[in-house]
Amino acid sequence: MPTPNRREALALAALAGAPGGLVPPVSGAERRKTVVAAENEKPGTSDWQLTYVKFDAKAKYRQSLIEGYCTRTSVAAGEKIAFCVSTDPASAFTIDIYRLGYYGGTGGRLMKSIPGLAGRPQPVPVVGAKRLRECQWEPCATLEVPKDWFSGVYLAKLSATKHRYQSYCTFIVRDDRPADICFQCSTNTWQAYNKWPETHSLYDNDRPDKKPLVSGVRVSFDRPYAKYPQVTDNPLSLGSGEFLLFEFPFAYWLEQHGYDVTYCANEDVHNSLETVTRRKAFLSVGHDEYWSRRQYDNCLEAVRRGVNFGFFSGNSCCFVVPMLESGTKVPNRVIERVGRYGGIRPGEEPWMADLPEEAPNESALIGAQTVTPFNGSGDWTCTKPEHWIFAGTGMKKGDKIPGLVGWEFHGDPAKIAGLEVVAAGTTLTGGEAESHYEATIYSGPKGNTVFNASTIFWSQGLSAPPGHWLPYVHNGRPHGPDARVQGITANLLAKWTG
Template identity: 30%
Template structure:
């Protein structure tokens, strides 16, 4: 397949489709229902007014990594009100463009609200990405726009929508954070997002921790992938990370019901910018597979200090990673995971005698090729209270993507009480029967630690076509108890 033929969903993202059964094409947060097509047959992003989703030539089009019609990244991690976010954007052919800023949330049923729009900006063709040993970086791109975040902006998850005059569109996600106390701290998994980022998906130079390209434009596997990836580059395809929708599903639901939430990225955890004592609970809403030593240390300290932990996905904290500065010295811009290659210690937490189960209560068991029911266990437990779920009930499609379970030969964390709340059979890729489990335990500090053990939990909160009222109520039971509202 030649480079000109490469399209996003035919390359790296297709290889990961098994781990995100809810990905609706290159924008996993588009609604897939026929109710969200406009009268020209164009799919309308749910965050935008239909009028904004059409350009003068009949509709916006998604930029790609071959032609790079418009692509960009920001040169910081999460930023606080009063700080600046610098955008680095390439536009080909050179033309004017604008940046619309949206905040993810619940706005009268809309999944986001437009907060501001940039002036009309002049776009240039930035230099090609630099590559060294499969590491792709655009740290040499010129700054295109500086967004000064006003002091009155709400903290939260934001998306910058880049649109050229001729109607091509791309996205850049970012987080606005502060240090104020809150009931819950939502931790967005930007480290895992970057691990999966194959930018540029051009059949030539792009690489992630999973894939790279050979000289014929064919996708290579993990043994030939990058060891180090850079945050100084756009996300592939439409500019949104794989699995980003899982975090947005939780945010829309939680803000709808008025939970008191603060926001941070996993790099904030890594860098010591999170004080767990400020929160009753830390919530990890999406696929969060890559953890550094400081991240784990901070979260264990949180639990041991009485701060509860909520893990709403599966395959959490599987690989150990390190972060290092960019060539210009900006901290935490390079992500390294040797996986099973080269000298040095293994990169799996469980292979260095620090299995995930010692924090989560369960740990990664394998992929789930097709969605299967989550089978309720211990239905008398408070998590299932008022959900209508009975012992042995099957919650359709709730075991999907990847699954965790309890490993009897692996040590458990110290606990005052512990219980498994689901035991769900599914076949693996070879047809062998496996099972998924959902876990909750109470640490000696009083902290509650919940692990859903499936990718499908967050989408069941607020994704059209996947909502399950029983999961919504169970999650409310959990968060209300953590926030001491019960």
């Protein structure tokens, strides 16, 4: 086993000395001296969290009292973004914009307040072709993103003055600097599951067979995010897509420890290969199900060029979605499921049909694929403790991290030369149907590596930020921060960024 370098030694020392086996907050001397660390030394606040929400009686995932969306998913400093907000009944409101990070454990930093805005009801769009609900709301405020705003995930908290209710709009600030780590937010998947205003996600259709995974349905980014409808019921994440649920614990942990990280959306990877190749490591985090074909091709080319990849996610790169223009000709504002990467597998037919676009099997990139049954929960079980990713964790063959696998995962490893299975086991659905997963790692052509954690829930083992709720699905749940998850992640990042 190779001798740990300085970063690895620091990570392992933290593991060894942490009470309860958890990595403690690092000291100023140990925290990496990065621009991310400097950003997180600025004053933080926990006031970014929502306090009061109230859902409509009929459209149970929607809060029409105050709701909104941003005109851009991703924006660079110096570019403009607008906020489109509806209040019903009419009410003045304030927008408070926060960048999410560590910030001394508070989780956010107030960047700007825009008070005294006049809110009014804005029209719910009619159902268009392919069940598309596409708002064309009048913007209430436009922001030129200041040049000194650091890359990250930003929440615009909307607070009405006529009543106490609140919600979020969310957007990503990206940059072009050659950071160590690129954190890709799973924005396509956030939108695919968005039911706003009632039953208008990619999983809702009018087919007689009621199959949920079909083509012929479109969703728009020009609408508010409704409450996330399954797996975890966190009403106070309203308007944030899936970021707070499945991605924020990873971002919070990275920024706590000063990793040099920058952020992007799925569409940024679709738009530019350099989004990935100008960084040392690329992270797919949480629930990353919907990829455009160009996004896949860019990522596969980045692996060939030597970028390290971490699929700290599950059900990743499962369905093909083209990035389509809006009704007003704005690019990348509409998606439609048109294909299954690798084609529909035996056993998937009860849920899938009419997915005509062909695409490579996702395992050629990830190292494994979404398997059937593709839902369930289980323990993450070590199979290769001698591998360097387990250095300092104390894990032995057969050791389990309880409940870490779920609710979707990867298995059936690809036939890639040198690919290794580092964890494997079984899962059970709520109906006790058995499935399986394999966590894998393989080497790229330039000494880089591609790691597949094989679970949507990996982030849950890294940290528990303010306001975070653990998911519960298929009669199981992860336990939250775990020293072994932290140690494995630290080992991977040390190798990738050292």
